[in-house]
Amino acid sequence: MGQVKYDLQVLYVYKLYYFFSIFIFFILTSLFLCWRFGPLLGVFSFVIGFCTAYLLMMRKQNFPPPDKKSTAQKMAKEITQDSTPLAISRFASQLYFYFSETRQAIALLEKYQNTNDPLLCATLADILLREDRPKHALSTIMKNPTFYSEPLLLIILGNILQHMNKWPDAIKIYEHSLALAQKSGFPHNGTDKFTQFLLTLSYTATIHHSLGDCYVVTRDYTKANKHYILGNIRFFDISLWRKLKSHVTYTA
Template sequence: MKGVQFDSEILYVQKLYYFLFLATFSTLTSAIALWRFGLNIGFLVLGVGLVISYIAMLRKKNFTPPKKKVTAQRMARAISTDASPLSIARFACQLYYYFHKPTQAISLLEKFLPSQDPLLCMTLGDILLKEGKARRALYVLRDNPYALIDPLLLTTQGHALKQIEKIPEAVRMYERGLHLAKKNGFPHSGAHWFTQKLLTLSYTASIHHTLADCYVILGNLPDAKRHYRAGNRLLFDLSLWRDQSTPISLAKKHTKSR
């Protein structure tokens, strides 16, 4: 099966759960060691176990998705019992990421686009962006009535504007999205409350980092550093930390257009 390339925000949540899984075994092992050998040995085993768990998380770069047959069965059950926008968006994502069928995923989302659901619109815009259709994505996103009040729609518009090299406009979208996310939070994705909390941290960090990239392109290094640091503070995984690294190709093109 062809590998699934998850967004960094999703990958971060997967890595955290992987760490918690390993840390649970470390805790159980330390409890046994504490019972058998005393307090010092117990805490030593716990410390070593947590360090190993953390290093394993840092080194983990991808996760094996379920088999196609299993995914297809889950999709069929879900879509037959629930035709909500959330279910449709998930179905389209599975078509795109697991089955690598962008045309079908886009067609499905466009069919339900008149519902004006922000999640459906954002999912369609995100897939169009990944397919290199930034202008079409921007048109779809801006046509949604929630375009300027939904943090995820604002962020996706920022991605589209950044891709077509309209950096100042992208910055405004990211800044507004970040402000609304901090004020009202992100729309609920249907995930468990703990997963939703992790996703919120991950998406917020991602916006900070992308905003920092834009400021680097614009030559505003103080604001770039501020946003890199703000994003890093939200991430437990050091391998996902970012620092000042200019996207050279975009920077050159933007400089020429001044």
Template structure:
């Protein structure tokens, strides 16, 4: 079965960690070269390693998921120890992305939708959007009491509106999401600090890019260019930069 395309912010985190891994190897080589050949040769090794690592990160556009058996064991262990909305959201995401079981993922999240947890609701609606059900996703989001307070819910609502052709409404929602994200930040999703930081940058960049798409379709090229550039400046990887609407819109 064909793999499901991950969102920009997830891919960005994966690419940055890949770059950090390559740079760790480069720094080890740098240290060994200093000891063996001196600082001048070591600096050459460092520069070559830095450039090579960056190019490799740019060219890397997908990452293999963990082995399914190992993933299943981790999922079962995590749910047994912690049945919080964060764990359930992760569990459903893994069902969807790794095991390609949208029905099971949706069913699981719907059972706990009454908790009104923003992350759980966002995860469910994100899956529904990927499954081509923007109207259902929009209905669920608007029924959540945090829909106007949570930047992730707002951004997901904006995507649903955009897919339904309501561009003007989606712009207002995206702008509000962007404002809240920049002033209050994103709620914690239980990830490590650096992962959370990278995800936040990726989320904000994606909102900027999507706003760029909206303004481009509204023929407001000045604002479209502004948002594309604003999103690009948040991303270290130039392969994720945007200057025109996404094909997925």
């Protein structure tokens, strides 16, 4: 299988776990050196390990997809045991990203669209937007009666409006999504609590970055810079940070 182009939110989580997997080895090594040779060598090893793991995380931009055969078997087992909107959404995402089965993924999601589940609806609209069908994606969001109270749906709606160059409308939607997310959070996608926490940080950061992009287009550079900073502080990996282009001048 080829490389999968993950969403920034998912990529960030992968990169963090990659960092942890490397850094934990250096932590154990540092503890051993501290016990065996003294704290100075242990601290030195800890610092070197942190820097090494961080640099490797920054450089890591691609992660191999899971094995096709085992993934297909797992998907088939899960979908026969669980047909909830959450399971359908995950199944469709795997069809689309891992197997490039666009038609099957869209057809499956549309079959269960009347459940009005926010995660399922957001998954469908996101795939449609990726397939350059923004009008269809927009109608998918608008058909959901709860879209204006679901932060994840509003993120996708903001992306659609941004794609359609409706910058002021996108700004309003992104800001409303941020306000809702602070109160109720994002829909749970079946991951553990820590991963969900990381995804929440990543989603929030990308909303701020998207707002920054919108404000750049509308020439409000002060607000653009503010949102880039608010997004950056939520990303531990500085390779994901955003800033105003060097040719853009703004008044603080």
